[in-house]
Amino acid sequence: MHKPRRLLSKAVYLFSIGGNDYIKLTSDPSIVLTPIDELKYVGMVLGNFTTVIKAIYNKGGRKFAFQNVGPLGCMPATTSMAPKNSTIFKCVEEPQTIARLHNTILSKLLERLAIQLPEFKYSLFDYHTSLAERTLSPFKFGFKIGENACCGSGRHNGHFTCGQENYTLCSNPGEHVWFDAGHPTESTNKQLADLLWSGHPNVTAPYTLKMFFEK
Template structure:
């Protein structure tokens, strides 16, 4: 009888092992994850450039592997890390400018993102970060190194079959349009959205021309609910709630991105681009944090949680929370690792699932 039970247990585990191997094998059809964008996906490129917008110090990264502050704007991992792992690749995507890694590391995943950037080149000028055209230049350099490292045929396969994650736009509004009078004098908010959509289209066509085919274009979050914007809303006398105007802009911009995705899939042969829209799931988390296992959504874990990020969020501040899993936001602008995981799981299920086949 005992032998029969052991045999059943063995067969069950054998089935599960085979099942998971099939998932991994299927997922491996994406040989690499390539990342462009801003701080929502920057794995540490800003560490290597002259800007005040950095996070390569604790308490950033305190829940990352080894408690290491890598330059990710979170207490732990960010969405590209979870996406890479879900596709059977490494559980993190390294920054291209990180001297700890080389082209052999980047063959299955590489991040060109720069915190503080946007589709608009003038957005990157605000905090002296990498403009998106520079991210593309690094991508071209990466391609040349990849060919030299793995050969032209394999490099071509990696480039064409990789999943490209594109995540930016928030800074274009919060650090540019709503901050710089010159931008507002040039455009109405709707005109600026149309301008950005044109830039997004040009960017996608450019990397398409360089061989990219599988792409995820990330929409804007409810940016009016970021703790920093709540604080500004309060200081302006509007109350302690979210900035509804900013959230409305995010919704409208995401609708325009959706239209762009439909257009590109029709006009660019062989492209597969999807819109990964985090707005609704993010808003659900903010409005009903307890439903997702959070205690606090209005303020962030780091420091007072109302306006600090970057150098204002350092390990010497005694106000920083001890358990980031209770908070939706890590600093006044960026989610905690737990929030990133929930949003990424949603995106994987609702947008990226087609890339598993």
């Protein structure tokens, strides 16, 4: 094996895709999606994604790590715009639905690729569940605040105004799951990174990143 191809075969390729595609789609009130529309859109996103994966594989890539689409309906940016029908904090269902659809199809897609492509190995991290759990049950994971972002404005600090005029900034970001309207805090990301690196098989499987780098 030539040296460049050997290097490519030992490298680990990390992907996180889909979130921006779906959140922009579901946040536009003028767009009404049927289940068929959602399925077609997810198919388009993952079809393009598959093309990229196979191109890297054909160049020699063999170790691939993925995190699935996060809980789009739990982001402060999303929940800040939802009708307040209850005193109980809930994630918004429509963005959650398309995120779960993507994640289900992605999981099956990777299983097929592992069968079709010799030596193709992958790690799939359940980012969606891991971040949703911390948002809905922050105390369980060492946080004090799950629904409100540390920095921003509006309900749940869900407006992307951090660093601009008329925003608030918390004194201790480490107490929050979310830093701004769409991004977790450093403390949250540290927990999630640990799960990606060496999480339990029900969170990261069939390989972890640690396994990839040990081989």
